[in-house]
Amino acid sequence: MTRLQRYFLMALSVAVLSACSEQGPEKSVDRLVEVQKFSYQSVSQVIDYPGHVQARYQTELAFQVEGQLFNRLVDVGDFVKKGQPIARLDAKDYVLNSERFLNQIKSAEADLKRAENDLLRAETLRKKNFIGDAELDKALNIEKAARAGLKALKAEHAQSINRRGYTELLAVADGVVTDWFVEVGGVVQAGEVIAEMAWSTDWEFVTALAETDINQISIGQQAQLKFWAYGDKTYAALVREIKPISSTASPSYRVKLSLIDKPDSLKLGMTGHVLFSTVTDKVGLLPTTSLIQKDQASYVFVVDPEAHTAHLQAVTYRQAVGNQMMVDDGLTEGQLVVVAGAHLIADGNKVRLLLNNE
Structure with a gap:
């Protein structure tokens, strides 16, 4: 190594040491987080179930005497008036x-x-x-x-x-013939069903609610109906009957609703869905951005308003409604909860606060 090279290395070392001595330790800066004052409140939500239209009263039609069917006066789908002849036997x-x-x-x-x-x-x-x-x-x-x-x-x-x-069978009410079982020339016994009809009055919407939602509705409660055939138009209905026993095929409860208003062209069997508005008591709403999942548990950061330190606190929540989650337990009224920036801090960190007044 020449003398010139040694001088160059010495100068470089001095420059490096001088730069290190001039650069002090980095000063940490507290994270800025957005917080919200937590509170419990009543929250309304809408539950939605499919269903179909049926007549409240459906009657099986039969002759009171036996004989040979002589004349069939109506067809399936025909509307009939009360007392109108439907069929006759050979008399x-x-x-x-x-x-x-x-x-x-x-x-x-x-x-x-x-x-x-x-x-x-x-x-x-x-x-x-x-x-x-x-x-x-x-x-x-x-x-x-x-x-x-x-x-x-x-x-x-x-x-x-x-x-x-009795050899002349009459309609018991205004309605529509929904089915026919015996053709002309057939011999029928007294009481044998030859046709079925649905009354044109008191049509209802029938649905089935899951056991998790059945306790949120009651007899007489108002609801809104939407039918697939009529787009987004809504029609008012009232809960008339709630079956007290669940179905054997699935854990659901049959619910019948009386139609307060309906489309003029509504037909039996048309499908749609019913919307129930329910109120949930003592629920706190927080943005989903405040939720921290850790070790198969759910947490949020709660900030000490005096020390400005953030600590994890376990919570239980029910479900998300849009970008809001419904907190059932784990927090008390007035606590400051981090709603933005929660994923950028750790337990025990000091933070700067930006208060969300919503």
Whole structure:
């Protein structure tokens, strides 16, 4: 190494040492974080469930007498009025039976008239002592039997007329025919269902709520309905019935809502969804940016307002609503919680505060 090279290295060493002596230790700066004063409040939320429209009253239609279906007067989908004929049976046998009773009544009326005349004659003869009490009692009994027989025949005749009337099936209410099971020519038994109809009044929306939400609604509570066929239009409804037992197929509870208003063209079976507004008591809202996940637990940073030090505090929260989370427990009213900058500090750090008044 030459003398010139040695002088160069010495000068470089002096420069480096001089630079190190002039640069002092770096001064740490407290992080600026945004904090929010925590408080519990009532929060409203909307729960949404799908469902469909059905008629509150659905009736199975059946003849009260047996016979052969003679005429079908409506089709599935037809609207009918209360008392409108829907179908008829072949009534020939019932007409003949009614006429038979009518002829028997005429014969019984003649028998009664003869018995009445015989009784009147017997009473006259008994007054003149031409006959005894036995003959009078006999005439009286014959007259009573004839009168009773006539009364029985009239009752049977009236019943046969009713049975003949039952060969015509009438709609029990205004509504729509939803199903049909027997065609013309088929023989039906009394009480056999041949059709079904849904009443046009008191339509309802049926849904099923999960067990986690069922206690948040009550009978008479208002709700909003939306139908897929009508876009974003909403229609008012009231909770009419809550089934007290969950479904065996799934842990859900059937809920029926009465329609306060509905579209004019609404049809049975149309689908949509119901919106329930609920209020949750004692819930604190914090931005999701304040949440720290550590060791499978949830924390937020709470700042000491005097020492300006941040410390982790465990919390339990229910769910996120947009960019807000609902805190159930772990914090007290008035605590300062870091809502921005939480991921840039550590437990025990001193911080500078920017207060969020929201």
